[in-house]
Amino acid sequence: SFVDYPEYTAPVDWLGMHVPDVVRSGNHGALRAWRQQQAVEKTVMHHFEWLRSNELDDAEREQVAQCLPAHYVALLHNDVLVGPDKTPGTTSVTSIDIHDIAKSCETYGVKGFTIVTGLEDQQRVVGTLLDFWKVGPGITYNRIRHEAVKAVTIEPRLANVIQAIKEKEGIEPLVIATSARQVAHKRAITFFDQPFVWSHKRPVLFIFGTGQGLTKECIDLCDFLLPPVGGVSPYRHLSVRSA
Numbered sequence: 510s511f512v513d514y515p516e517y518t519a520p521v522d523w524l525g526m527h528v529p530d531v532v533r534s535g536n537h538g539a540l541r542a543w544r545q546q547q548a549v550e551k552t553v554m555h556h557f558e559w560l561r562s563n564e565l566d567d568a569e570r571e572q573v574a575q576c577l578p579a580h581y582v583a584l585l586h587n588d589v590l591v592g593p594d595k596t597p598g599t600t601s602v603t604s605i606d607i608h609d610i611a612k613s614c615e616t617y618g619v620k621g622f623t624i625v626t627g628l629e630d631q632q633r634v635v636g637t638l639l640d641f642w643k644v645g646p647g648i649t650y651n652r653i654r655h656e657a658v659k660a661v662t663i664e665p666r667l668a669n670v671i672q673a674i675k676e677k678e679g680i681e682p683l684v685i686a687t688s689a690r691q692v693a694h695k696r697a698i699t700f701f702d703q704p705f706v707w708s709h710k711r712p713v714l715f716i717f718g719t720g721q722g723l724t725k726e727c728i729d730l731c732d733f734l735l736p737p738v739g740g741v742s743p744y745r746h747l748s749v750r751s752a
Contacts (some may be wrong), residue, residue, distance in 0.1 A: 510563045511552040514544035514629035524648040579712040583670045586626040590721035609750040611657040627665045655668040682712035686731040
């Protein structure tokens with residue numbers, strides 16, 4: 510399921526390139542492991558769409574997961590636009606968003622999903638729901654849902670999410686915004702720019718807005734912006750859990 514590993518020949522040093530020591534070590538076991546690792550990394554970075562079209566076994570999926578940067582998701586209920594006038598405000602948390610986005614995150618190997626709300630009453634509601642599925646009766650009631658929801662956390666602000674990821678991963682994440690609106694951004698990317706994003710070798714945090722979407726000020730603070738998700742119609746108002 511992977512492309513070939515790199516091959517080397519003499520000389521050992523050429524135009525700033527160096528033959529890896531493991532290739533010249535004579536340790537056949539270490540060389541096999543190195544070749545496999547190189548093949549997986551090369552496939553992930555440069556042929557990911559092709560890789561996704563193949564059915565991987567458990568061992569191959571584990572190898573791919575180890576080569577991917579850590580990915581996180583945050584659902585913002587602060588820093589969003591609300592009402593017909595699309596003014597900055599806050600929105601209420603809905604339980605279906607928590608469950609469905611958590612399941613999507615678990616499916617795609619996302620390491621953490623955070624609900625961001627600065628409203629204390631909303632934090633209590635979300636906390637009660639999460640306790641049911643993470644440490645309460647929900648564990649035995651629906652094990653599959655428990656497996657998805659156990660990675661969900663709550664934070665009052667986006668800055669807290671970024672700091673938590675930095676503390677866990679040892680480096681600040683790249684923040685990628687999403688929007689249903691066509692918004693100008695200094696670093697707009699497309700869904701085909703995965704290799705470029707991953708080449709930074711940093712964790713990735715996707716932020717999704719609720720209500721009428723993220724405020725422009727919030728989007729401007731992000732490292733990258735993805736275009737709206739849509740089909741052939743002009744309608745762009747997908748539910749956040751679908752997007």
